[in-house]
Amino acid sequence: MSFTKRRSGSFKGRSLPHYSSVVQEKYHGRTYPWFVPLAFVIPGRTTRRLRLWLPNPRRIHQFSVSRFGRKRGFVFMLLLFAVLVFAMFALAKRFATEEKTWPAFTGDPPTLVYRREDLQRIWTWEISSGHYPSRRRLPEQLWLKSVIDNPSLPPRRASLPARFRAPSGPSTTTTRGIGPRRTYLDIRSEPPHVAYPPRPVPGSVADLDIVMEHCDFSEKKYVRDCLEVLRLGGGLDNGKRLRRGKMDDWKYIYLEQLDGSNGTVASDVEDETPPLITGIARDSIDPDNGLIKKRGADWEVPPIALPEPRKYRSYQSLSSPCDPETPRIFHMFWTGPFTDKPYLALLSFLFTQNTGLHLHDYPTETAACRPKFWLWINPGPAAAVPNPSAMHDMFTELKATPWAAPFLHPRFKDIIQFKLWNTTEQLDGVPELANEWRTRESLFNSGGHVISVPQKKESDVTSASAGGENATDTSKADEDDLLNRTGSKSSTSYDRLSVILSDMARFILCHRFGGIYLDADTLFLRDWEELWGWKGAFAYRWSRLEKYNTAVLHLNKGSALGTFLFRTALKNDLDFHPMTVSRYLKEAHLEGLLLRLPDALFDSAWLNTEYFQWERPPQPFFTDFQDFFDTPLKISAAPHALGFDGFFKGAFSYHFHNYWWKPFDPARNWPDLGPQFIAGERVARASARAAARSTMTGEKPAETEEEEDTVEDDQRDLDWSTVLKRTFESYVRGERPNLYGEWLEW
Structure with missing residues (x-):
């Protein structure tokens, strides 16, 4: 060596x-x-x-x-x-050929039950119906052979004749715009009227392609910057605009122009529409090559049956402000006693949306479409069957509940409606499920975890209804059982069945009636006019993951996408968990039809609560969702000093993620809506104060006269939840206008 x-x-x-x-x-x-x-x-x-x-x-x-x-x-x-x-x-x-795909070893079994030909039909139907107002590319895995006309996109100005442009490949990935041209708006309050932002222009549309450019977490965009673009482009920075210079790139709201009027129009960019595709012939290849079918299941037969595509109609072409094909209904689902949580959701709706309550008599002919709020009440445990008098019992209880009674006032009858949820009736109302859902093992499936609900014996039901000797004791013992819970009373007593039921309910409601579903732990922060204008379906992103969160969900009524989701869920044990729905769409290459918006629009604190973007957080800076209810001392000066205007300004809503058991306003845990609703307030005041004394002394307190409020009753630093509650309530009391400077007229 x-x-x-x-x-x-x-x-x-x-x-x-x-x-x-x-x-x-x-x-x-x-x-x-x-x-x-x-x-x-x-x-x-x-x-x-x-x-x-x-x-x-x-x-x-x-x-x-x-x-x-x-x-x-x-x-x-x-x-x-x-x-x-x-x-x-x-x-x-x-x-390897481009048709071959390697299986994804994710640990989750495949869910797909539709052939490629059916997936092509679904895409074609949605695009032809105007439900894809986007220039985002279509998946190559669809093998579309020809370009589809898109009535929700304006035509593009071609830079070169088609014969000089190279084909994009063996499958087309774009659509041909044949719709109205777009004029992008510069929205701002005009001096001297700059105290409040202007209402969105009726019929205006949010270009969510532009929103994605500024807000997509996958492209390393910050929530803070996204919110600034949202508020400046939406005119929410009334009289407070500090940015100088041209802001055309931040304009994301447009109007469709049937007459081709002047403006910043989308036809000023290069045409990307390719000619008809005549590339690689696929006739000799398995038409479903590359698709991974669910194990043990057959392909759906017969092929998916869809009606004729909807005729796309722009807002300017409608005979009335409201399009019957796209009703403006907000859906919300609630189980158990009515509390301050749906109460504040309804108040935030009144404070932000264009309900016309500032007008004594709402005009029959107006430029704006008046939105409605349908609150669906499941009167008992999620697994229970409503009794024949359930509707009467529901309204009797609502009238007796201080948190709910104010919304039964005649002033709100045209915009807020309470609906009785009946699971059997709703499932039978979905054509894709009606004939088969009863054959499934259980309706309660969350991410593959099935909760079986045993049928009660007739003797047990008879004994309980007759009030047997142990009926009361048994009732109390079973009240906190998983199958008998009605609402989440604490972090350890979580109503899991109702949550699973709501996962399915949101898809049923949007598919049957149209509209947008929101979870009950959601508060409105601005008018949703521009989102209604976007005719495509959407949900939002699950924080850092490329998955869906369906806490906000928009589906078009009776759509092809809805048919796909229900038939696929039926073959996968009726699993509507957001993670499972994400798999349905990903494996079928349909993610583009349910746009996954950044959570900055609806859930601006989420990334921060998971330790992301701490170097440049938005305002306010929450490191935990509980910070909304118990604002940390270091940032507790902001809520009272900034008020509603300093709370995630630009976002459309805020999602506080459960915490059903935390009161918004611990010092005044009752509806504070003024003399108009003083009777219910007195009942709630007495109940809250009695509960507080009972907690302190351990004894049942004696009835006392109503006590006078003093400022010392408040904690020194008000939490964000308290500030928002008191802001919404002061609007109903007539002490301040709403977000847009409109005063409530009784």
Whole structure:
């Protein structure tokens, strides 16, 4: 063996073995085989195992160390591993065709039950109906052979004749715009009327493609910057605009122009519409190649049946402000006693939306479409069947509940409606489910976790209804049972069944009636006019993950997308969990039809609560959702000083993620709506104060006269939840106008 002397006096070359302990010496002194057997369990055959011979890492490590030394041996192993990985990808690139796809080893079984031909029909129907007002590319995996006319997109100005443009490939990935041109608006309050922002222009539309450019977390966009674009482009920075210069790139709200009037129109950009595709012939290839079907299930037969595509009508072409094909209904689902949570959701709706309550008599002919709020009440436990008098009982209870009674006032009858939820009736009302949902094992499936609901014995029902000796005791004992919970009373007593039921209810309501669904832990922060104008379906992103959160969900009434979702869910045990719905759409290449908006629009605190974007957080800076209710001392000066105007300004809503048991206003935990509703307030005041005294003394307090409020009753620093509650209530009391400077007229 030869050695070469280093400059430092040491030798370089092949190093002698070095062991730090006797144990290591014994370990290295042993020779290991080049291959070792490994046994793998065969699915479905637990008694049989598949035996494979794989390279032995110990033998490779032993060889590299003895041959090159410890340090160089380690580097050799890394290089060898890199070469193997590169070789695998090179072979796959060389020999694989574009039709072949590698299965995704995510641990989740496939869910797909529709063939590629059906998926093409779904895309074609939605685009032709004007439900895809986007220039985002279509998935190549669809194998669309020709360009689809898109009535919700304006035509583009071609920069080159079609014969000089290279085809995009064997499948078309764009649509041909044939719709009205777009004029993008510069919305702002005009001096001297700058105290409040202007209402959105009736019929205006939010270009969500532009919103994605400024807000997409996947493109490393900050929530803080997204909210600034949203408020400036929406004119919410009334009289407070500090930015200077041209802001055309931040204009995301447009009007459709049937007469081709002047403005910043989308036809000023290069045409991307390719000619008809005549590329690679696919007739000799399996038409479903690349699609991974659900195991044990057959493809859906017959092929998906869809009605004629809807005729797209722009706002300017309607005979009345409201389009019957896209009703403006906000849906919300609630189970259990009516509390301050749906109360504040309804107040935020009145404070922000264009309900016309500032007009004594709402005009029959107006430029704006008046939105409605349907609050669906499930009167008992999620697994219970409503009794015949459920509707009467529901309204009787609402009238007796101080949190709910104010919304039964005749002033709100045209915009707020309470609806009785009946699971059987709703499922029978969905054509895609009506004939088959009863054959399923359970209706309560969340992410593959099925909760079985046993049927009650007739003797048990008779005994309970007759008021037997142990009926009351049994009722109390079972009240907190998973199957009998009505609402979430604490973090440890969570009504999981109602949450699972609501996962399904949102899709049913939007598919049957149209509109937008919102979770009951959601508060409105601005007018949604521009979102109603966007005819496409949407939900929003699950924080950092490329998954859906359906706490906000818009589906078009009776759409092809809805048909796909219900039939797919039916074949997957009626699982409507957002993560599972994400799989349905991803595996079918339909994600583009349910736009996954950034959570900055509806859930601006979420990324911060998961430790993202702390270096540049939005205002306010929440590190936990509980901060909304218990604002940390270091930022507790902001709520009272800034008020509603400083709370995620620009976002459309705020989602506080459960916390049903936390009161918005601990010091005044009752509806504070003024003399108009003083009777209910007195009842709620007495109940709240009695509960507080009982907690302090442990004894049932005696009835006392109504006490006079003092400022000392408040905590020194008001939390954000308290500020928002008192802001909305002061509007109903007539002490301030709403977000847009409109005073409530009684």
